[in-house]
Amino acid sequence: MASLHYVCSLLSILVCLITIAATGPITASPPPVKAAYWPSWAESFPPSAINTNLFTHIYYAFLMPNNVTYKFNIDNSTAIQLSNFTTTLHHKNPPVKTLFSIGGAGADTSIFVDMASHPRSRQAFIHSSIQVARKFGFDGLDLDWEFPQNPKEMHDLGLLLDEWRLALEREAKATCQPPLLFTAAVYFSVDFFVADVYRKYPVGSINRNLDWINAMCFDYHGGWDNTTTGAHAALYDPKSNLSTSYGLKSWKLKDPNSHEIGSPAVDVGPGDKGLMQFVQVGEFNRMNGATVVYDVGSVSTYSFAGATWIGYDDEISATIKVGFAQALGLRGYFFWALSYDDEWKISTQVARAWILND
Ligand SMILES: *[C@@H]1O[C@H](CO)[C@@H](O)[C@H](O)[C@H]1NC(C)=O
Ligand SMILES: *[C@@H]1O[C@H](CO)[C@@H](O)[C@H](O)[C@H]1NC(C)=O
Ligand SMILES: *[C@@H]1O[C@H](CO)[C@@H](O)[C@H](O)[C@H]1NC(C)=O
Ligand SMILES: *[C@@H]1O[C@H](CO)[C@@H](O)[C@H](O)[C@H]1NC(C)=O
Ligand SMILES: *[C@@H]1O[C@H](CO)[C@@H](O)[C@H](O)[C@H]1NC(C)=O
Numbered sequence: 001m002a003s004l005h006y007v008c009s010l011l012s013i014l015v016c017l018i019t020i021a022a023t024g025p026i027t028a029s030p031p032p033v034k035a036a037y038w039p040s041w042a043e044s045f046p047p048s049a050i051n052t053n054l055f056t057h058i059y060y061a062f063l064m065p066n067n068v069t070y071k072f073n074i075d076n077s078t079a080i081q082l083s084n085f086t087t088t089l090h091h092k093n094p095p096v097k098t099l100f101s102i103g104g105a106g107a108d109t110s111i112f113v114d115m116a117s118h119p120r121s122r123q124a125f126i127h128s129s130i131q132v133a134r135k136f137g138f139d140g141l142d143l144d145w146e147f148p149q150n151p152k153e154m155h156d157l158g159l160l161l162d163e164w165r166l167a168l169e170r171e172a173k174a175t176c177q178p179p180l181l182f183t184a185a186v187y188f189s190v191d192f193f194v195a196d197v198y199r200k201y202p203v204g205s206i207n208r209n210l211d212w213i214n215a216m217c218f219d220y221h222g223g224w225d226n227t228t229t230g231a232h233a234a235l236y237d238p239k240s241n242l243s244t245s246y247g248l249k250s251w252k253l254k255d256p257n258s259h260e261i262g263s264p265a266v267d268v269g270p271g272d273k274g275l276m277q278f279v280q281v282g283e284f285n286r287m288n289g290a291t292v293v294y295d296v297g298s299v300s301t302y303s304f305a306g307a308t309w310i311g312y313d314d315e316i317s318a319t320i321k322v323g324f325a326q327a328l329g330l331r332g333y334f335f336w337a338l339s340y341d342d343e344w345k346i347s348t349q350v351a352r353a354w355i356l357n358d
Pocket of ligand 5: 241
């Protein structure tokens with residue numbers, strides 16, 4: 001698996017991820033990935049409401065293993081929801097591939113830390129994840145561990161990915177099925193250069209084992225830095241390395257096997273305090289007569305009304321980021337989260353832009 005493709009994705013409002021794909025050696029470009037995470041708690045937005053013309057892969061968000069056995073205990077209502085998710089999306093016209101994502105920003109990461117630190121718990125977790133994927137008809141699985149906190153945890157992550165890939169290959173052979181897709185959501189940069197504890201991802205293991213990664217190119221600034229405004233998912237930032245262009249280049253430079261480089265893509269930030277969904281930003285702007293400004297320097301949009309300032313991505317900045325991703329040879333893009341778009345405005349614009357540039 002020689003080449004890494006980086007894909008960055010766009011979230012409708014707040015979050016952006018980059019995807020790096022480790023695919024076969026220098027072959028014709030693989031088909032683009034147009035992915036989005038589906039928040040399983042979004043009851044008003046069932047799988048049947050997903051416009052599959054705009055996507056190739058939809059992630060179920062999220063599942064977590066038990067904190068003692070490291071196996072997945074799927075209760076009945078979740079089981080119904082998982083079956084409904086895969087069946088609905090596989091029967092849509094056009095169909096899309098389905099993956100389930102393990103973890104998420106709100107997950108208890110101590111479970112990952114403990115699980116990944118012992119061979120037996122890694123095996124229990126890996127085997128259970130494959131069972132869940134097959135039982136409910138998924139095409140793949142995704143690890144969203146936010147985030148390993150130190151070099152030891154990064155090392156354990158590398159071991160986990162090696163063993164997981166091996167188990168996936170063995171299971172595929174034994175059952176005569178295509179291997180499950182295997183991806184991960186990762187920090188926007190290959191290393192944590194602003195954190196108290198410096199650490200970097202096990203790039204070799206990531207490149208060997210994953211089909212692609214989703215780099216989260218957002219959350220650079222937000223309500224937590226309460227002294228200045230800042231673009232939440234800037235493509236460029238001349239004053240700091242908190243930008244998508246820097247993060248994607250770091251993935252490329254640190255990867256000795258990378259032939260194709262991708263760059264980022266879109267922004268949007270996940271939601272804690274101060275985070276709004278795209279549809280809510282539109283409502284705010286209309287109701288408050290906000291001034292909307294597109295910032296060419298950072299490739300982002302902001303609006304303000306009175307003392308309120310909102311940084312976000314819209315159709316314009318998302319389109320430019322997707323063009324950037326394509327110019328860098330990235331494999332695609334993805335959004336967090338599917339249901340935060342405003343009547344598919346960004347999703348449609350970005351899908352169209354990708355086709356035009358292809
Ligand atoms: C596992 O989770 C349960 C429920 O949240 C908690 O009560 C228990 O202390 C946890 N056990 C361990 C070993 O973390
Ligand atoms: C869950 O489903 C199983 C099998 O379908 C059934 O035997 C069990 O009673 C159900 N449990 C609950 C709590 O409904
Ligand atoms: C999925 O759930 C929806 C809503 O509950 C239902 O209308 C639909 O028939 C289900 N689809 C499948 C394939 O089970
Ligand atoms: C601003 O952030 C600082 C540092 O995180 C915190 O101590 C302070 O309470 C915050 N101020 C407000 C008004 O939120
Ligand atoms: C960004 O990172 C590069 C190298 O990784 C470093 O040389 C440069 O000083 C950094 N820039 C800022 C503004 O921190």
